Structure formats: C-alpha cells, structure tokens
Amino acid sequence: MEITPCNGSGDSSVTFYLTGIPSLPKSLFLPIFFIFLLLYLLILMGNALILVAVVAEPSLHKPMYFFLINLSALDILFTTTTIPKMLSLFLLGDHLLSFPACFLQMYLFHGLSCSEAFLLVVMAYDRYVAICRPLHYPVHMTPQTNAALAASAWLTALLLPIPAVVQTSQMAFDNTAYIYHSFCDHLAVVQASCSDTTPQALMGFCIAMVVSFLPLLLVLLSYAHILASVLRIRSREGRSKAFSTCSSHLLVVGTYYSSIAVAYVAYRADLPLDFHIMGNVTYAILTPVLNPLIYTLRNKDVKAAIAKIACPQGPKNIGIP
Structure with a gap:
C-alpha cells in the first residue's frame, strides 16, 4: 500500500479537499445548491436594502443605525467568505482549495464572526447610554466616538484569530488533505493535519470561548442596567x-448565540459527522439571513425608509402598525 507523505509545516503545495456533507446523496446536491443560493440572495438583498435605506434617509443618521x-x-462579507465556495461545491463538484485560499477563508470566517460578537456589544452599549443616560447620549455617542467604537470592534476581532491561523498553517498536512466540512473551519482543518492536533484544538477552543462568552457577558451586563432603569x-x-x-437588538443577539450553541453542541456531542458540519453551516447562515428580517419587520423607522425608497412618489407619512 502506498503511503502518502506528510509535508513539512507551511507547505503551500498542499491541496485541501472539502468533503461537503459526506453522507449526502449526490441526488440532493442540486436541491441543496438552490436552497443555499436562495438564502445567499436573501442575505445580499436584505442587508444591501438596509445599507441603502440608512444611507439615503437622513432621519436614520443616528448612532443606532x-x-x-x-x-x-x-x-x-461574512457569508461571502463561505457560501460561494459551498455553491460551487454542490453545483460543480468543486471540492478543492489551495493552501493560501483555505487559510484566507479560515481567517476571514473566524475574524468576521468575532467582529459580529463585538459589534453586538457596541450596539448594546448604545442602547444602554440611550436608556440609562439619555441626557448624556448626545455627548457620549458623537460621530467620532461611534466611528472609534465600530473600528475597535472590527480591528480587535480581526486580530484575534491571527495566532491560531498562523500556527495552524505551520502544521504538517498530506499532499491532499481531506477536510470533513463544507468550508475551511479551524477545527476541521486542524483535524485534517498529520501533526499532533491537541495544542491547536485547545488554542482554537480557548479563543472561541473568549470571543463568545466575554461579549455575551458584556451584553448581559448592559441589559441588566437597562432592565433596572426601565423598571x-x-x-x-x-x-x-x-x-x-x-x-430588535435582543432578537439578533438571541439568534447569534443560539446558532453558536447549535454549532457547539453539534461539535461536542456524540453525533454523526454530518450533524457537526450542518451545525456549523447553520451558524454561518442563520444569523445573516435573520438579521435583515428582524430589523425590517420590527423597526418602524427602517420599514418607513425602505417603503420610501420602494415608492418614492407615495405618501410621505406611512402608517406603520
């Protein structure tokens, strides 16, 4: 039997093979492709509509928006790092990713995921100041402060995954490394290595706990103060x-952490591999799909701005229930 050599660390000649969902029959690839394509289009259109509505409507030029x-x-950005490759995999059978492409996808996926957690903290802080310190709101939430808070959320989160990604890239892999996933998730790539995976798996777990529980703790702290003030x-x-x-923000936070819980339970529970993969895919798609729906269905100001764009000749005052 021929033994496939295990390359040295950081060997860019390695090719990664994404298995997708291993036990999924090929007859279901096309239906899965159309489902993912529909969800991706909903994400793009829903979020783009919110972007246009907020930028175009002067009354929405507020910190919350x-x-x-x-x-x-x-x-x-978050869904664009993973879904196009998954669509290619299910439609064209394109399972291969180069070494640089895989690690770039891994970095962007985890970095942007962390950014969302920190942005939710910033949004919780905005609501805390608005409700608990309303007279100080214009002083605290200036455009400069808002830009600094948003930039901090982006930069901090994009820096956090770097150590794990760099160290994982130094692991040894076979010439063709099989990743049992639909995209280059950190743990799945680590498990594809022929090096000792324990240190990397532990590092990835510790970083995941920090970027999951610390932001959640800060959000809960903000809402504890908000609840006390409201009562x-x-x-x-x-x-x-x-x-x-x-x-709306509470629903988004609930959706985000529910999808994390699904992914975590799928990884840690004694479940078939397909459940592990689908748990992480759910995490990658669920929140971006629901966020625009939550903010457009529950926020009358955003609904009015979107209605104004859709019907510019319509009545200026739109009754929103």
Missing part, C-alpha cells in the same frame, strides 16, 4: 417604548 449598517456590511419608569407606556427600542 450607524452600527446597524456596520452589521449589515459585516453579514454580507424604574413609572408609566407603562414609557416602559413599553424603552423596551421596544431594544427588541
């Missing part, structure tokens, strides 16, 4: 109005 367009741009409001109408300004 500035962070929202950051989130929409992030979701477009001190005497009028029922005032409490309802305060809660309504947070509802």
Whole structure:
C-alpha cells in the first residue's frame, strides 16, 4: 500500500479537499445548491436594502443605525467568505482549495464572526447610554466616538484569530488533505493535519470561548442596567417604548448565540459527522439571513425608509402598525 507523505509545516503545495456533507446523496446536491443560493440572495438583498435605506434617509443618521449598517456590511462579507465556495461545491463538484485560499477563508470566517460578537456589544452599549443616560447620549455617542467604537470592534476581532491561523498553517498536512466540512473551519482543518492536533484544538477552543462568552457577558451586563432603569419608569407606556427600542437588538443577539450553541453542541456531542458540519453551516447562515428580517419587520423607522425608497412618489407619512 502506498503511503502518502506528510509535508513539512507551511507547505503551500498542499491541496485541501472539502468533503461537503459526506453522507449526502449526490441526488440532493442540486436541491441543496438552490436552497443555499436562495438564502445567499436573501442575505445580499436584505442587508444591501438596509445599507441603502440608512444611507439615503437622513432621519436614520443616528448612532443606532450607524452600527446597524456596520452589521449589515459585516453579514454580507461574512457569508461571502463561505457560501460561494459551498455553491460551487454542490453545483460543480468543486471540492478543492489551495493552501493560501483555505487559510484566507479560515481567517476571514473566524475574524468576521468575532467582529459580529463585538459589534453586538457596541450596539448594546448604545442602547444602554440611550436608556440609562439619555441626557448624556448626545455627548457620549458623537460621530467620532461611534466611528472609534465600530473600528475597535472590527480591528480587535480581526486580530484575534491571527495566532491560531498562523500556527495552524505551520502544521504538517498530506499532499491532499481531506477536510470533513463544507468550508475551511479551524477545527476541521486542524483535524485534517498529520501533526499532533491537541495544542491547536485547545488554542482554537480557548479563543472561541473568549470571543463568545466575554461579549455575551458584556451584553448581559448592559441589559441588566437597562432592565433596572426601565423598571424604574413609572408609566407603562414609557416602559413599553424603552423596551421596544431594544427588541430588535435582543432578537439578533438571541439568534447569534443560539446558532453558536447549535454549532457547539453539534461539535461536542456524540453525533454523526454530518450533524457537526450542518451545525456549523447553520451558524454561518442563520444569523445573516435573520438579521435583515428582524430589523425590517420590527423597526418602524427602517420599514418607513425602505417603503420610501420602494415608492418614492407615495405618501410621505406611512402608517406603520
């Protein structure tokens, strides 16, 4: 039996073979392709619509909506790192990725995922200042401060995955390394190596815990203060109005961390490999699909701006239930 040699670390001659969903019959590849294509188009159109609406409507030039367009741009970039390759895999059977392409995809996927977690923290802080310190809101949330907060969320998250990605790229792989996944997820690439995978798996797990639980803790802390402030409001109408300004963000946070929980349970539980892969694919697609729906269906200002773009000759005052 011929033994495939294990290349030295960082060998760019390595080719990665994405298995996709191993037990999925080929007869289902085309239906899966159309499902993923539909979801990708919904992500692109929904988030692009929010971007255009916020930029074009002067009444939405507020800190909350500035962070929202950051989130929409992030979701477009995040899904573009993975879904086009998955579409190619299911339609054309294009399973191969070069060494640089795989590690670039891995870095962007995890970096942009971290960016979303930190942007949700910034958005929670914005709601905290708006509700708990309303008189100080114009002073605290200036355009310069908003830009600095958004830039910090992007840069911090994009720097965090670098050590794990660089060290994983130094691992040894076969000439053709089989990745049991639909894209180059860090843990799946580590498991494809013929080196000792324990240190890298541990590092990836520690970074994932930091970028998952630390932002979640900060969001929960913000909402604990918000809840305390809202409960001190005497009028029922005032409490309802305060809660309504947070509802969309809370739903997005819930969706984001629910998809992380699904991916985590799928990896750690004693489940078939296909469940592990689908858990991570759900994480990669679910939040970007739902974010535009949440913000357009639950936010009357965004709905009014979109209606204004769709029907520019229509009535200026649109009744939103």
